[in-house]
Structures are given as structure tokens and as C-alpha cells.
Amino acid sequence: MFVRNAWYVAATRQEVSDKPLARTLLNEPVVLFLNGQAEICALEDRCCHRGAPLSLGEVTSAGVRCGYHGMEFDRSGRCVDIPGQERIPARAAVRSYPVVAKGDYVWIWMGAADKADAADIVDYPPEGDGWPCANDMLHLKASYIMVLENLMDLSHLSYLHRTSIGSSENDSAKASIDVRRTDRGMRFLRVMRNADAPANWTKRYPTGPKVDRWSDFEYVAPSTIKQYSGGVNAGEYDAGVREGAHLVRTLHAVTPETEKSCFYFFNKADGYARFEPPGTERTWKSTTDVFKEDAFMLEQQQLRMENFDEGRLMDINTDVARVQMIRVLKERLSQEQPSQEMAGAK
Amino acid sequence: MFVRNAWYVAATRQEVSDKPLARTLLNEPVVLFLNGQAEICALEDRCCHRGAPLSLGEVTSAGVRCGYHGMEFDRSGRCVDIPGQERIPARAAVRSYPVVAKGDYVWIWMGAADKADAADIVDYPPEGDGWPCANDMLHLKASYIMVLENLMDLSHLSYLHRTSIGSSENDSAKASIDVRRTDRGMRFLRVMRNADAPANWTKRYPTGPKVDRWSDFEYVAPSTIKQYSGGVNAGEYDAGVREGAHLVRTLHAVTPETEKSCFYFFNKADGYARFEPPGTERTWKSTTDVFKEDAFMLEQQQLRMENFDEGRLMDINTDVARVQMIRVLKERLSQEQPSQEMAGAK
């Protein structure tokens, strides 16, 4: 069960070219490409004639020509040429999806086209900040909801990411968490004061052994999280000192492929990297490495949850943000499909 | 859903030897072999004792002995030996299938044995023509119906086979197509006049740049197509000139393995090859190469059609033969299973 009236990241901008890209999104086969006018096109990847994938066809000026019997479709999905036939019936068409290039991504709207408003796409990265950033993607055999939940309970950093970005268990247990609803989702602020600097930091930042760390996560339903994290020397956070702070922004965009698989796009903008010499690519690589620790856990968790009633699980204190996030997601799902149960969401 | 009262190619003659060959046909496990009398045997590949595959057993004079507990079956499927037991109950038997060697193939009848008449097997190649021929087989993860449909709409040559045997799109669009019913199926004749010679031809034949091409395809329901194709220099077709013509005969025999997979046997007899020096094997190889272009498309098409309602597709002009073929196939299916819908055919 998916929220359909929403913008999802379909691909990075680099992925969309004049060579068709086939990708299943929300259980639907989609083909993405630039037509001969360099316009972004997103069509149902299934010709209306015999069901052949248009992604095996050839990009044309208007759109794409099927590689099987040659029907051509423009970017609206309308058939504009049927070889050997003058008349083109009205039903000769495939579904097209609204798409918008914004930030580093191509965003797609899988629901009712008349409800699509590009202004709803999250702003990221903030215009003009000039921070170096890079993105990557992991294709996971896990529900997109599990990925979002992972990001909503940062207590996992002390266990799953102990040797990389994790705080000590003790520091994590003492973290304060404030959660609030927003117009478009919810937001939490998690602060650890006077905590041990994590392993990955001390290799790179001129911090002392003790730091204040904060994580400000904004969930924009159904499937996007904007993260603003930072760290300063212990005692500086409450004093409002941000000079020399370690500041990171990350966009997390999790697009369902099926109920049990998703594309996890992430884009990290590093405020500190402004001051660093070239060679900072290791930062990006280390982000992917950390997220691969999540990936393995999430795929195993997915296997354990199949044929298992989620109602038998229990919430703990650290779930406060996750529980709120699920509530928001349930509301969005029920708005579209009032009669369906959340149980089917995974 | 399959037509059962029909002859299907089970294997090439070379494939059937005293080493048992296991092959699933129309969803049934079958074992094919020559017994000690060199008779072709086709039995259910599942011992009636404990279900072990007889294909793991040992060929005997009469038939095959199961490799698990030693029951022996003759070519009629009757058990002729039970180790440690004198009496052989009547129900000690596995299903046997009528089989006939004809042409390069072993043909099998998967329906009611009393309806099997070897005279119904298609003649191919015509006796005494002496044309060099060769066969090959592709095991496809696609419905056998999709393979037949592929052959019934030759407009795909201009797109899927553009760089090999395809005509120009323009020539293809102008092709004439005549379709007629036959006693055992249907037949179409497609003629392209004054067309560009295809890429594969000009490498080999002394044709001019413009040719007349024809394709005469006879569908013998449910699963066999006899193809007679040819080409002459432009203008010669209607004048009846066949001297020096490029003539090809191909048998296409598509045997269902399951609803979603099949064995595609093809046998190409090349009239032109009579005049050629040795080394003509490349001709056969190029046929397989071309059909692999189909194979990839068909398997992708199959994936796109799963969980998709075929009723949402649309026919175009070039489907005239395909539509007729499907009508014939539906009739055959409904004759055997009056209450079933064609929807279940794939």
C-alpha cells in the first residue's frame, strides 16, 4: 500500500539520459529518458500494443518508439505514429507521469496528475549555500517504511554503527528527544550533551573528546526526510555557539519499488568540507558504507517480518519519533484509501 | 491452458538417446529415451512408487528401471518388474505418451492417446528437396503464445531485427498481407514489392539494391508454423520469375513447458545454400542470433504482462494475421475445454 499522490525521487538527474532507464516504482514499470527536445519523460514501460517494454525501444524527437512493432509515443504518452496505419485511435496511449527536475533529482508523481504541484517538492539542498554535496543510492530488499523507521530512531547508532558514527550507549540513552507535528509531516530534535566524540569525527574534525551533538530530522510525508545534524564542543550547544561547528545536511528519499523493496536515495551536504583540501570524496564513501550497515540489517529484518504479525512487536521509549512518523503515514494512506488497513502497508 | 490433443515437438532426434532426457512439457514431467530395442519411449517422469524421477534411472531392454527402488517400466508405462515381489498390480504403471519420429524431430501427443494419428504431424522438410537444413532450440521464459504471435506480425522485423533481416520501416508499412483460414489453422502471405534488400542478404546473394520479398506462413494449430519465404529482384515477383530466387523454408515448433515458458524449436532449410561453397554454417548461426533478438524481447514482454490485463492492450492493422491465429487457437482450446476462458491461456 502506497501513497500515490506524492512526489517521489525516481532517479538522479545523471541517471536520466537519452538512453531509456527502466525502473519499477510503486509496483508500476516506468521508463525514464530525455527525448530529442531534452525534455524529461516518464512513461509506463509497457507498450499499449503488445505489452513490450518501451525501455527496449529508441528515443525519438517527441518521445520513444517501441522496439517491437514501432509504435511511437510522445512525452504525454499519446501515440503519434503507428507504422502502416493512418488513423491513430484515441486509446492508443500509455500512461505518462508528471516529472520535475529539482535539486539533484528527477521527481515523479504516481497519483492523479491533476493534483501534482511542483511547489510541493522539498527544497534541497538550500539554494546558494554552496556546500559540497554528493549523492548515492542503495537498492534494498526491504520495505520503504522500514528505511524511514530506521531514520526515526537514532538510538540504533550506538549499536548498528558503533564503529563508525555511533555515540556511546550511555550518551545515547541520555539523549533528549523533542517531537512535533508539522503541516507536512513531523520533526524531531535529538540532542546529546557532553557526549564522547564518535570515531568518524575525531579522525577529521578539530573537536575535543567531548561534544554536544544534535540531529534535527524533518519528515515530509510520505517518503522524504531532511536531516540537519551538527556537533560542537561540549557546552557550546546550549550557549548557542555554532562557530566551527560540524554541520551536515542530508536528504533521505526512499522510493518504493514493491512492498518489499525500495530505492534509498541519499544526498549529503557537508558544511565542514568547505574548509577541507581536495580528496574529501572519502566522506561520501563513508556515508554509503555506514548506510550499508543499515541495508544489511533492514533486509534481514524484512525477512523476519514476513508472515509475522507486526502487532506482536512492542514500542519502547526511543520510538517516540518513529511512532509519530507512522501515525502521519497512516493518515496519508487512509486519506487515499479510507477502507484499507495499515497492516497491508508492508 | 494448453491444447492437449495435438502433436508437439518434444525434442530433436539427436536429443533422444539411451541416456534419459528429462523435460517438462505442458506442465508434466516427461522422460524421453531409446530403450534397448532402440524404440523411442516417452513416459511420465515420476515413478508410481515414491515419485522419483525415472530420468535418474537406467535404460533397460524394455524401458527404464527406477534408480530409487528398482521398479521397471516398459514403453507402454506398464510396470514389468517389482524387486522382491511376484505379483505386479494393474495400477503399477506410469503414463506413457504416443511419440513419433518424423523429420528431424520426436513428436509427442499429450492428450487422449486414442485420438493420436501420426498422419496429422506436419510434413517438414518436404521429402526429396535435398536442401541443406539445420535446427536449433531456444528455451524461453515466455508463453508459447507470445512466440507464435511474434511470428504472425512480421512488422517487427523493421524494428527488432533492423540490423539483421529487417526491411526499412517504410517498405514494411507498405507490405500487402493476405490472410485466410485453412482446415487446420490459417495462413498469410505478406509481400513487399520494390523494397530495400535487407542487410543480411546483400552480404550473400547477388541481388540488386531493390527486391521483392514474400513470406508465406502457415499456422497449423495449435503450435506449429511452416514458413516459406523468398526474394527476387524488384519486379520479378509479380512476373512470376523464381529463377535464382532466395528461398527459405523454416519450421517453427513452439512447445509449452509451463504457462510462462516454452521450447522454441526451429529448422531452417536454405534453397540458396545448394549453390554455395562449404562454410555455410554461419547461415544457421545467424538464424539463431536473429531469434535471440526475439527471445530477449519476449522474455521482457512476459514480465510486463504478468499481473496485467491483456484486455487493456489494443490491436493495430499489422495484427491482422495474429488476430486470426489467436481466434483459431481459442477455438481449439474451447473445443477441449469449453468452459474455460482464453484469459487463462497465458
Added chain:
Amino acid sequence: MFVRNAWYVAATRQEVSDKPLARTLLNEPVVLFLNGQAEICALEDRCCHRGAPLSLGEVTSAGVRCGYHGMEFDRSGRCVDIPGQERIPARAAVRSYPVVAKGDYVWIWMGAADKADAADIVDYPPEGDGWPCANDMLHLKASYIMVLENLMDLSHLSYLHRTSIGSSENDSAKASIDVRRTDRGMRFLRVMRNADAPANWTKRYPTGPKVDRWSDFEYVAPSTIKQYSGGVNAGEYDAGVREGAHLVRTLHAVTPETEKSCFYFFNKADGYARFEPPGTERTWKSTTDVFKEDAFMLEQQQLRMENFDEGRLMDINTDVARVQMIRVLKERLSQEQPSQEMAGAK
């Protein structure tokens, strides 16, 4: 369908260490390990918080700490620590399973814990016999029932194991078989008199070309078989001569993973090996090699039985023990699940 109130081999003792072992048993994910007190623990391999596998966590003094958000469980399955939370609710627990180390194995009880009595675990090997023994395991894509059935009809030795441990077909056909019920299952004694010595024997034992062989198999329902086999020179068996006999004991323990897969543990104790020089490991290897012949057949048999009605198979004389074994197993299954049909057992 499985008998749950029974002891199954979960693992060899060597397999259970302070590194968690994940294994699905009777369709349930289980994690096995030694906690910091060196106590054997068997817990549900799914954290009660978010369903993460505990096998990805870290062994502690009391039990295991989940590697995702850090909940710790003791060997009873009770949660003893929730990071960031004082109160531990009563429902914070995962299922724990009674486990006992006995012989070379760790045995597990997957049913009602209050019915578990370690005294019911089979004795093997007999204490104090001092015979060299070794064990191995095959992970099979076949029903555990098929593995048990394989052992209950030794006529398969002449066919499936012809070149290794099999007797001649003729000797096998003349074997006497006595079957009787026991308190905990059934037992059969199969004797072949004046039979050809099998291939594997003559390489190793000082037997003549003709031998008396016996196999005494005790089935302890639902899933364990104790085998006592032996051989003497022809004529000696009925005369009671056991001096210099070839004596083998084997424990067969077949633990269901799913309905269609199992772990086949076997442990062979070789009385003859006492007299042999070092280097006898080849004996153990040859046992595994022989059982791999079974494994291949069983997995193929499993495939042939899927979507096939077992009622269409037939019993023969050599099934006398197998039929009795299935009767016992059915009784055990119906005791636990009176309303279920045996048809669902596979």
C-alpha cells in the same frame, strides 16, 4: 505440519559457540549460542522491538543484545535491558526454547515447554562403547519425511547406492524384514543371508565374498532413527557368531527447516575402526558421499511431488517398514493436531 512436542537436533555441539548461529527450525527463526556463562541458549531470532534478527547482535553475560537498538535478552527470553528506559514491561520478551546438550548434539524442544523432558532424548552413542565416531550434516531441499522414508526402505541400496554400499538386486529381493511397533515408534530388522559382500566392504574388511548382513533400525518418532547394522561371513549370522563382525551404529536425526527442506544430521560409530590404523577418516567421508546420493534423489523427488497428489502413488512389498513408520508419524501428528490431515504433512 510438524510434531512440535518432541526433541529435535538443532545443531552439533561444535556449531554452538559465542558467535550466534541463525537457523530456521520448523518454520521458526531460531538463534543458538553460548552466553557469557557458557550456557546454551536458544531464542526466537526476532527481536520483540522491531523484528531484527538477534543473531546479528552481540552475546552478553546473560544472553544476547540486539544489534539494532540494543535490547538485551537473557536465556529465558526475558528482556533485561532497554537502553534509555528504566521500566521493562512484562511483554518485553522473545520466545525461548528448551535446549539440552547430549551426545554430540544440541537438542531443542519446539513445543510446549512444560512437556519437555530431557530423559526422552535418545541415547546415542551408547555410553562407554568407545567406538570412533564422526558426524556430518546435509541441508536438503526435501521434506524431512522423505528422508525418513528413504531410511525405512533399504531396497534402495541396490539401486541408488549400487556402486558403494549396495547389495546385489537379487540379494536385496530375498531379504527378510521383520517390523514391530515399539513404545516410542517402530523397529525393523532386515537380514540378507549369503549375499555378495558390497563394494565398500571388500576394500576394507577381511570378509569372504559371501556375507550375512543385517540392519536393525529403530525409529523414535517423530524424527530420529537409530541404526545398528552389521555383517559376518555367510552362515555365521544364524549361528550367532559375532566375532570379527563388521558393526556400525548410526544416528539419523532429521530436523525440519520448512515443509520442503530439512537438516539431515548423521553420526556414524564404527566398531571395526577400533582395529584399524589411523587414517580412517575416509570412512566418514564415504558415509557423506553415500548420503549425497540420497540427497540428490530426494531433492528431485521433492520437485516431482509438488502439486502432485501422493494418493496416486502405490505401495509395494518393500514398503512394509515405511508404511508402519508413516502410521506412527500420523498418529503423533494427529495427537497434536487432531483436525489436520496428513496430506498437509509435506
